[in-house]
Amino acid sequence: MSASERIWTAALLVIGDEILSGRTQDKNIAQLATWLNVQGIRLAEVRVVADKMAAIGAAVNALSAGNDYLFTTGGIGPTHDDITVDAIAAALGLPVVVHPDARAILEKHYATRGGLTEARLRMARVPEGASLIENQMSGAPGIRIGNIFILAGVPHIAAYMLEALTGTLQGGLPLLSVTLGCWVAESEVAELLRAAETGSAGCQIGSYPFFREGRTGANFIIRSTDLAAAEACAADVTARLAALGYEAVDGGI
Amino acid sequence: MSASERIWTAALLVIGDEILSGRTQDKNIAQLATWLNVQGIRLAEVRVVADKMAAIGAAVNALSAGNDYLFTTGGIGPTHDDITVDAIAAALGLPVVVHPDARAILEKHYATRGGLTEARLRMARVPEGASLIENQMSGAPGIRIGNIFILAGVPHIAAYMLEALTGTLQGGLPLLSVTLGCWVAESEVAELLRAAETGSAGCQIGSYPFFREGRTGANFIIRSTDLAAAEACAADVTARLAALGYEAVDGGI
Known part of the structure; x- marks a missing residue:
C-alpha cells in the first residue's frame, strides 16, 4: 500500500445531555464530517454520551486508541456541567493545569467584560501538556492533547476552531x-x-x-x-x- | 429504591455511511430522544457506525448489554448496503430467516407495484425468533429481537414505527x-x-x-x-x- 492509499480515520465524541434529551438537534456530526472529508480524513465512528465523567472517559479511551484522531464537542464552558477537560485528563492519567496562554487570552477577552472571574478561569484549564486551538469567535480556546481535539459544543464556535485547524492535520486522499x-x-x-x-x-x-x-x-x-x-x-x-x-x-x- | 424510581435507559445505534460522510443530517437522535422521554425511558448513549458488519456487531453487543433497550436506525432496505439484519443476527449468533408475516405484508404491498422481487424479499428477513414492528407508511416492517428494536433510517418511516411502539415498553417516570x-x-x-x-x-x-x-x-x-x-x-x-x-x-x- 502506498502512502497515498493509507486511510486516515477520526472519531467524534459529542458530549452533552442536551443532545440526548432531544432538546438540541446535533449539527456537529455533519459539520465535522464535511470538514474531515476535505482534510482527507474519514469520520469512522461517532458516540454521544452524557455529561458524566465515567462515560466520557471510557469513550475517549476507546475512540482515541481506535482512530488516528479523536474530536470532542461540548462541555468546555464555565459552568458546573462542563466537565470535559476533567474527564479527558482523568482518562489520560494527567493532571489539570491552567494554561498560561489561555489565561492571557481570557484576561484580554474579559478585560472590557467584567474581568476574569473564577468561573471564567475554568476555561483556561487543560490536561497537562496540551496546546491550544484558536477561537476567533468567543475567546475561550479549544484544546489539543495528543491525538485528541477538544472543541466547543456550539456549532458556530466549533466551526471557528476547525477553521484554525484546516490544513494542519495529516490526511490521505479525500473521499x-x-x-x-x-x-x-x-x-x-x-x-x-x-x-x-x-x-x-x-x-x-x-x-x-x-x-x-x-x-x-x-x-x-x-x-x-x-x-x-x-x-x-x-x-x-x-x-x-x-x-x-x-x-x-x-x-x- | 421503589419501582417508580428505577431509571430505564435506551441506546441508539445509527447505521449509515450517509451520516458519517456528512451528506445526511441526522434527525433520528432527536426524534428518538423526544419519544423516549414520553415513554419514561432515558436515551443514555448514541453511536453512529458505518455500513460494516464488524462495526455494527460490536456496537450492538455493547449497547444492548449496557441498556434496557437498544434501538437501531438504518440499513434495512432492499439494497446491497443494507446489512443491519445480517450484522445483528451474526452478533447475536442467530440465523437469518424470512418472517412469514413480513413476507405476507410485502406481497400485499407490492401486489400493485410490480410484485415481490428477490430484492424486496430481503426486507422480510429477520434474525430467527424476531417479531415485527408495524410500518403504516411504506410496508416493510421494523423488527424486534430481544431488547433490540430495528427501525428504518428514513426519519418519517422510523416515526411510524415508534408510533406503533408507543405505550408498549416498560419505562419509569418521565424526565x-x-x-x-x-x-x-x-x-x-x-x-x-x-x-x-x-x-x-x-x-x-x-x-x-x-x-x-x-x-x-x-x-x-x-x-x-x-x-x-x-x-x-x-x-x-x-x-x-x-x-x-x-x-x-x-x-x-
Whole structure:
C-alpha cells in the first residue's frame, strides 16, 4: 500500500445531555464530517454520551486508541456541567493545569467584560501538556492533547476552531463522490447496484431512497478516492439503468 | 429504591455511511430522544457506525448489554448496503430467516407495484425468533429481537414505527424539565447554578449559552422526575438571579 492509499480515520465524541434529551438537534456530526472529508480524513465512528465523567472517559479511551484522531464537542464552558477537560485528563492519567496562554487570552477577552472571574478561569484549564486551538469567535480556546481535539459544543464556535485547524492535520486522499438520481424504487434496481459495485474496484455505492411529489425515487452516491473510477462506475450504473428503461439524473434529484 | 424510581435507559445505534460522510443530517437522535422521554425511558448513549458488519456487531453487543433497550436506525432496505439484519443476527449468533408475516405484508404491498422481487424479499428477513414492528407508511416492517428494536433510517418511516411502539415498553417516570432564560453570560452565574443544583435534590441544571441580537444569554434547563422539585429549583434560580440584578424569563429565551 502506498502512502497515498493509507486511510486516515477520526472519531467524534459529542458530549452533552442536551443532545440526548432531544432538546438540541446535533449539527456537529455533519459539520465535522464535511470538514474531515476535505482534510482527507474519514469520520469512522461517532458516540454521544452524557455529561458524566465515567462515560466520557471510557469513550475517549476507546475512540482515541481506535482512530488516528479523536474530536470532542461540548462541555468546555464555565459552568458546573462542563466537565470535559476533567474527564479527558482523568482518562489520560494527567493532571489539570491552567494554561498560561489561555489565561492571557481570557484576561484580554474579559478585560472590557467584567474581568476574569473564577468561573471564567475554568476555561483556561487543560490536561497537562496540551496546546491550544484558536477561537476567533468567543475567546475561550479549544484544546489539543495528543491525538485528541477538544472543541466547543456550539456549532458556530466549533466551526471557528476547525477553521484554525484546516490544513494542519495529516490526511490521505479525500473521499470523492459522484451522485446519480433516478425516479425508481430502489428495490427495482438492487441487483443492478450490487453488480455495478462488484465490477468497480475501489468504489462503494450507497443507495438513498426518498418519497417526493407522490413518487418514489433514490439517489445513488458512488464514493472513491479515485474520481475517474467513481465516474466510470457512475457511467456503468447509468447504462445499466438505461437498459431497464430508467433515466439517471446527474447530480441527483 | 421503589419501582417508580428505577431509571430505564435506551441506546441508539445509527447505521449509515450517509451520516458519517456528512451528506445526511441526522434527525433520528432527536426524534428518538423526544419519544423516549414520553415513554419514561432515558436515551443514555448514541453511536453512529458505518455500513460494516464488524462495526455494527460490536456496537450492538455493547449497547444492548449496557441498556434496557437498544434501538437501531438504518440499513434495512432492499439494497446491497443494507446489512443491519445480517450484522445483528451474526452478533447475536442467530440465523437469518424470512418472517412469514413480513413476507405476507410485502406481497400485499407490492401486489400493485410490480410484485415481490428477490430484492424486496430481503426486507422480510429477520434474525430467527424476531417479531415485527408495524410500518403504516411504506410496508416493510421494523423488527424486534430481544431488547433490540430495528427501525428504518428514513426519519418519517422510523416515526411510524415508534408510533406503533408507543405505550408498549416498560419505562419509569418521565424526565420532566423547567426552562428559564436570562440575558446574562453564563460565566457570570456559574457559581449560582452550581449552588442551586447542590441545594435541589434530584434536580440537574444544564446551562446552554447563546449569542443573539448582538447579546449574550443562556437558557437553564432544570430536569427532574419530580415536577414540583424542578419548579422549586427554578424558583430558587430565579431568586438567585434577581439578587444579582438579572431577570429570569420563564420558558426560556
